[in-house]
Amino acid sequence: MRVRVITMLFLLAVLLLTTGCNGSRELDEVAYVLTIGADIGEGGQLDLTYEIAIPRAMAGSEAAGKTDAKKSTRIVTITAPTLAEGRNLLNSVTGRAPNLSHVSTFVIGEKLARKGLKDFLGPTMRFREFRGSIDMVVVNGQAKDFIKQNSPEEVLAPRWFEAMFSSADETGYYLKTTLHEFYARLKNGSGSPYTSLMGINPLKGEGQPSGPAIPGEKTREYLPKDVPREEGNPATVIGAAVFKEDKMVGMLPSEETRMLAILLGNYPRGFMVVDDPLAPKHSINVNLRLGRKAKINVDILDGQAVINVDVFLEGEFTSNPSGINYESKEYTSLLEQQISQTVRQRMLQMLQRTQTWGADVVDFGYYVRPQFATDQEFKKLNWDAIFRKAEFNVFVTTEIRRAGLQRKTSPIRTEGE
Amino acid sequence: MSYQSGRMGMAEGIALVFVICFVTAFIGLPAEAIDTSGELGWFSVIIAGFSTMIMLFLLIYVFQRIPGDLFSVSKHLFGKPGAYVISAYYTVMFLALAALWIRQFAENTLLVALPSVNFQLAVGWYALGAAFIVYLGIENIARATYVILPFTVAGTLFVLGLLEPLYKPNYLSPWLGKGIGSALIKGGVLVGANAGSLLLAVLAESFQNVRTLKAAAVFGLGGSVLLKALSVLIFTMVFGASVAIEKTLPFFDMSRLIYLTRYVQRIESIFIILWVMVGVLAIAVSLYMGIYLITRLVNLPAMKPLIPTVTILIAQLSMIPPDIGTVFELQSILIRGYCNIGIYVIPLSLFAATLLKEKRGTKCASG
Amino acid sequence: MVNNAISKSYNFIKKLLLYHPPLNPSPFVLEETPEEKQVKSDQALNSLADSLRSLKALLRYAKRLSLFLTKVTTALREGQWSDRAEDLKAECQALEKQRAEFEPILFAYQSGRDETGERSLTTSLEENRRIIETLYHLPLNKDIIIREIDIAANPPVKAIAVFIDGMVDTKNLNLSVLQPLMLLGSGRRQLYDGDLVGHIIKKYLPSNQVQRANNFSQLQEGVNSGDTAIIFDGIAEAVLVNTKGWEHRSVEQPNTEPTVRGAQAGFTENLRTNTALIRTILRSSDLVTEMMKVGARSRTNVAILYLKSVANPQLVAEVKRRIQGIRTDYIDNSGSLMQFIEDQPGFLFPQSVSTERPDRVGAHLSEGRIALIVDGNPYIHVLPVSFFSFFHASEDFGLQTPVSNFMRVLRFLGTLISTVLPSLYIAISYFHVEAIPTQLLLSIAGSREEVPFPAWFEVLIMELSFELIREAGVRVPGMLGTTIGIVGAIVLGQAAVSARLVSPAVVVLIAITGLASFNIPEYRMASAIRLTRFILLLFSAVLGLVGLATALLWLTVILCSMKSFGMPYLVPVAPKTQAGFDVVIRGPVYRQENRPDALNSKDRKRQPHISRPWTKQQPVGKVEDEQ
Structure with a gap:
């Protein structure tokens, strides 16, 4: 009897518990959204573009090799007032229940970014399927077009984004920017948010540099649209979008983004091309990296801030075509000065540009915090106003440590001698 | 006496105190601490722990002089009415904590783990989960807690450690936050989060000796307070105070942020196991305390028959607040107001009564 | 009221929810033994016990003397003096020899070591027998057989044969020891002249290996390894005859617990073979085999094995109590016996390690656990055990520490x-x-x-x-x-x-x-x-x-x-006890100094703190170099 009653109760419990009202879903009943794009739509609504995975393309051995990003995903664009409503409408479109927890990237159109992201960001921090580690990028153009035209070699589109950001440290031309970082800067006492900049390149090979070259530098700087290139995936990631509060105020091209990376301490390595100081028609290639984190020191006197920046770069020759023996001690310092000078000017250019936007993109305010004892005092300071009037002192020191695989350069033999 | 609570040693004492004090780190405590004291939140947690520990040591001093448990000691010092008042007070406190935690963990489950589960089922699940292990007795709860304790600590440290790339030390400054005075005062008020540690007094007889009590107070409370302070510290460093105070579930949000590689990310659900276990254990311990005190108070022969009744009542009680806002309000009334009487007033008065009695005793002896 | 399913379940639920005061007494808890708490017994008590022992011995001697005297008087009265003169003379000599042993100093020294087995044999057969009985915990221990024999001679020699059942080859014992001694002699032999033991060895024991032993430790060693000891009345010496013959190859490999590096013998269905298999591994006279019968109809033999000087006596008593308390008519399986005596038979997890490996049982016994053997079942149960014991394999200690730890972690x-x-x-x-x-x-x-x-x-x-x-x-x-x-x-x-x-x-x-x-x-x-x-x-x-x-x-x-x-069950983790270095991972063999704390054994120490004294000694051949 006892056993029978226990079995009865047990079965009853099983029946009650497995009625399916606990929200369990089979893996193949779910539509996995991998990327979300957002643009301004009609009447102030959002044009939300969802890139949804097609799991069938990923299964089994026969499909491998044939699959690419186009076949493994499909794209749906929905116009809705908010992200949440977009998810509702998506459910009506896909048949399967949408799940946003595998979203790896928010792609935001430039117009929306300039208008302000306050409304867009609303649900991202409250809803459990989004998380701070989602990458945020701004597209120089329409997010919808970008997602549609992006045809990476990876099997899945989000892997392209992830691979792209994990290789950001190869050049420093763009930065890995997460929602967490963006949001923290938006809310905390100082610092302006930034995201990396993407765009669709016309692939005509006719791109123009986005600004004048710094004297002494050979490298030119570009925005995604302007990179002179042809063929391949038109999606290009270069530069940074800078925000003031939640509105985008401007774009930093490649070289200036690299300066930002140096100041953020996020610059593992990258090539730099400068004029040969003694034979200016030649150029010298140096592979630079940060010797230590940039020393940043802010002095505030009577509401006037002086920001001292001390950057130390280490480098290695990668090319020295002129044949001048820069590997030797006396010539090296010449070259080092040249590099320091160029970097310094670039940095000042970037800082002044962001200063006119009023966007403290390096977050110098972060370094001011320890000078205050309490929150109230820090808030009274009003750092954003002070930043607009701040003075910059930038010191750059460069040390060429290695000379690559060649210990010196013999000049090319010429007939004239 | 079939409600004899069993015999427990140092390890069990440490584990019980740790789990009942640490559970608040999984719900609102870090955000609350930062909300009240700004960047100095981590310090106010330590202050709270420190003042609780002083009170515990005063109580242990009392128990050194007068052996027994809370009920018999307060009977000895204040007579029967006093003992009834004190025991009734702690009964309400523990049962209220149990109800609060059942509600909060049920809400958390709805929020982050099982969004479409039935609310009654979630509340019932936590109540059932706790009631079942209460049925097996405090000794076994304590031992199981001790088994799970290393995993709790390791899991928490793991999350805190993996966030290392996101640390921003300067977010800890301005280092005084909203001012040292407010940290001291509000930290003193935050002690309510450690109210559970008073179980040492309630169960004093079950522990082997005063040394066990002292060890449980120092290592159990001290350990949990240090780990809580570390969580608050890192929480501040990662989010900055302004974002941190927005979070309902700080621990969950921290575990969500972990991104090491493409493969080690989105691991927050693994830690669901951790906080569910700690939650159920804490609910069970406070439920046990409440029921134990009732049996002691009314002098019942056994406590087991009370378990289903009290659990059902507590589960019903926890469902009364209509929304999460009310729950937070009730929580701050409970933790900042009600619990503080239990932590400051009662131990101090017991201590004073003991001193008085001793003085009178020596006078009589000499005279 | 209708007796349908609904009312039944209603009643059941009512019964479940209503409070009934517990009917059973509080469960058994393994407490610390008084021996463990009290490290050294009282000196005064010791000396008292010594004098008691010597007084008892004297009393026994006096009884024997008076018996002899009555014999002499009856012989004299009945006029058979001439017939029995030789006998009586020999007995008188034996008595005198025994008296010589009662030299006060020697006696005090000897009887003090009565229990340790280090004392030498006495001339009194009865004394010797008594000492053997204390050494082997008779009559508790059913493995030891003491066989009384009379050797035909003039005067006849009384003797006892001591051996362990199962360890000796019965045929060999009968044919080459008992038969020549008991049957093939003649009443005219005069054995007590000169060296009796040497005489018997040389002339009357057709066994291939015979040893002489004059103290009890030698005797025990022989008996424990399968020899038969023969002790003669009036002679302070024993003969150890080789009768080794426990089951060898009929013992098969363990089927369910194979190891790569451990011993390959497994238990069989025969209880005697199994006890002998354990004794071949644990050759200690401390190892007690107690027998009980379970089952009203099956009358199954159940053996309880433990080390007397190590196992917690409370535990032994409790296990015996539980086994004696079984009322059933048939048991054939050690598993079902366990269900009769387990603390929580309703739970999933086993509460005793069952094994078919003698080496495993030996290791557990030496830690102070108890082994239960059911006749007819090759699985021997060891108890009490903790959860972690189930993940230890018998070869763990045979492999290098890191290797066996890797395997344990893997498990x-x-x-x-x-x-x-x-x-x-x-x-x-x-x-x-x-x-x-x-x-x-x-x-x-x-x-x-x-x-x-x-x-x-x-x-x-x-x-x-x-x-x-x-x-x-x-x-x-x-x-x-x-x-x-x-x-x-x-x-x-x-x-x-x-x-x-x-x-x-x-x-x-x-x-x-x-x-x-x-x-x-x-x-x-x-x-x-x-x-x-x-x-x-x-x-x-x-x-x-x-x-x-x-x-x-x-x-x-x-x-x-x-x-x-x-x-x-979860000892030594919860509750936390002093864990030996052998829970999840194990320490080196020479660091296993204590027995598991939770067993509350009589003797905590397994080996001294320095178990490898040679590391502190001078290596061989280096002495000259040092100078």
Whole structure:
């Protein structure tokens, strides 16, 4: 009897518990959204573009090799007032229940970014399927077009984004920017948010540099649209979008983004091309990296801030075509000065540009915090106003440590001698 | 006496105190601490722990002089009415904590783990989960807690450690936050989060000796307070105070942020196991305390028959607040107001009564 | 009232909810022994006991003397003096010899060492017999046989033969020891002249190996290793005849507990063979075999083995009490005996280690545990045990420390995998998809698209078919078993995947789980874990990780609440006791100084702090160099 009653109760419990009202879903009943794009739509609504995975393309051995990003995903664009409503409408479109927890990237159109992201960001921090580690990028153009035209070699589109950001440290031309970082800067006492900049390149090979070259530098700087290139995936990631509060105020091209990376301490390595100081028609290639984190020191006197920046770069020759023996001690310092000078000017250019936007993109305010004892005092300071009037002192020191695989350069033999 | 609570040693004492004090780190405590004291939140947690520990040591001093448990000691010092008042007070406190935690963990489950589960089922699940292990007795709860304790600590440290790339030390400054005075005062008020540690007094007889009590107070409370302070510290460093105070579930949000590689990310659900276990254990311990005190108070022969009744009542009680806002309000009334009487007033008065009695005793002896 | 299902269940629930005061007395808890608490017994008490012992010996001598005197008087009275003069003379000499041993100093010294076995034999046969009885804890110990014989001679020589049942070859003993001594002599021999022992050895014992022993430690060593000791009246010396003959090769390899590096002998159905197998490994006279009969009709012999000087006497008494308290008519299996005497027979987890390996039993006995042997069953149960003992294999201590630790960690990992992997998969795939890396998720989801069943059903049918294969492999006779296992696994798995009945991911998952479950060395523990897995599966299918976490917590609390013969099941972790260096991982062999604390054995120390004194000594051949 006892056993029978226990079995009865047990079965009853099983029946009650497995009625399916606990929200369990089979893996193949779910539509996995991998990327979300957002643009301004009609009447102030959002044009939300969802890139949804097609799991069938990923299964089994026969499909491998044939699959690419186009076949493994499909794209749906929905116009809705908010992200949440977009998810509702998506459910009506896909048949399967949408799940946003595998979203790896928010792609935001430039117009929306300039208008302000306050409304867009609303649900991202409250809803459990989004998380701070989602990458945020701004597209120089329409997010919808970008997602549609992006045809990476990876099997899945989000892997392209992830691979792209994990290789950001190869050049420093763009930065890995997460929602967490963006949001923290938006809310905390100082610092302006930034995201990396993407765009669709016309692939005509006719791109123009986005600004004048710094004297002494050979490298030119570009925005995604302007990179002179042809063929391949038109999606290009270069530069940074800078925000003031939640509105985008401007774009930093490649070289200036690299300066930002140096100041953020996020610059593992990258090539730099400068004029040969003694034979200016030649150029010298140096592979630079940060010797230590940039020393940043802010002095505030009577509401006037002086920001001292001390950057130390280490480098290695990668090319020295002129044949001048820069590997030797006396010539090296010449070259080092040249590099320091160029970097310094670039940095000042970037800082002044962001200063006119009023966007403290390096977050110098972060370094001011320890000078205050309490929150109230820090808030009274009003750092954003002070930043607009701040003075910059930038010191750059460069040390060429290695000379690559060649210990010196013999000049090319010429007939004239 | 079939409600004899069993015999427990140092390890069990440490584990019980740790789990009942640490559970608040999984719900609102870090955000609350930062909300009240700004960047100095981590310090106010330590202050709270420190003042609780002083009170515990005063109580242990009392128990050194007068052996027994809370009920018999307060009977000895204040007579029967006093003992009834004190025991009734702690009964309400523990049962209220149990109800609060059942509600909060049920809400958390709805929020982050099982969004479409039935609310009654979630509340019932936590109540059932706790009631079942209460049925097996405090000794076994304590031992199981001790088994799970290393995993709790390791899991928490793991999350805190993996966030290392996101640390921003300067977010800890301005280092005084909203001012040292407010940290001291509000930290003193935050002690309510450690109210559970008073179980040492309630169960004093079950522990082997005063040394066990002292060890449980120092290592159990001290350990949990240090780990809580570390969580608050890192929480501040990662989010900055302004974002941190927005979070309902700080621990969950921290575990969500972990991104090491493409493969080690989105691991927050693994830690669901951790906080569910700690939650159920804490609910069970406070439920046990409440029921134990009732049996002691009314002098019942056994406590087991009370378990289903009290659990059902507590589960019903926890469902009364209509929304999460009310729950937070009730929580701050409970933790900042009600619990503080239990932590400051009662131990101090017991201590004073003991001193008085001793003085009178020596006078009589000499005279 | 109608007696239907509803009213029955109503009554049941009412009975369940209403409070009944507990009827049973409080359960047995293994307490510390008084011996353990009190390190040294009182000096005064010791000397008192000594004098008591010597007084008793004197009393016995006096009795013997008076007996002799009555003999002499009857002989004189009945006028048979001439016939019995020789006899009486010899006896008188023996008495005188014994008196000589009562030299006060010598006597005090000897009797003080009565228990230790270091004393030498006396001339009195009775004394010798008494000492042997104390040494072997007779009549408690049923293994030891003392056989009285009279050797035909003039005067006849009284003697006893001492041997351990099962350790000696009975045929050999009968033919080459007892027969020549008892039958082949003649009444005219005069043995007491000169060297009696040498005489007997040379002339009357046709055995290939004979030794002389003059103290009890030699005698015990011989007897414990299968010799028969013959002690003669009036001679302070014994003869050890080689009669070794315990079961050798009829003993087979253990079937269910094979090891790579351990001993390869396994227990058999014969209780005597089994005790002898244990005694060949643990040759201590401290090892007591107590016999009991269980079952009103089957009258099955149950042997309780323990080391008298180590095992906790309370524990021994409790186990004996429980076995004596069994009322049943038939028992043939040690497993069913265990269910009669376990603390919590209703629980899944076994509360005693069952083994068919003598080396394993020996190791456990030497730690202070008790072994139970049921006649007719080759599985011997060792108790009390903790949860962690089930994951120790007998060869663990034979391998190097890091190697065996690696294997132990592997076993615990296997246990963990086998317990939670399927339920973790179900929980995550139903409720927490974010935890799976995107690409893995998509490939699992993709392979599931054509499967017509829900995931929990997939896991369940694969688990069930795995269990079917396992059970079939056991039941099918002989070589077919392995074939069925392999064919079943490969064909079923492959076919199920290609027929789109299950997804490949689930097949991999179940295969790993199944493999992991075979890592657990103890069969009953492996079965318990297997059942636990199904329960966890149910919980996680219902409430995801929340359900799984609750179930795991319940499991932990239940394990904490269990006791194995009064010893907490999760000792030494919960409750925390002084753990030896042998719980999950083990320390080096020479660091195993103490017996497990929780066993509360009489003697905590297993080996001295420095168990390798040679490391402190001068190495051989280096002495000259030092100068």
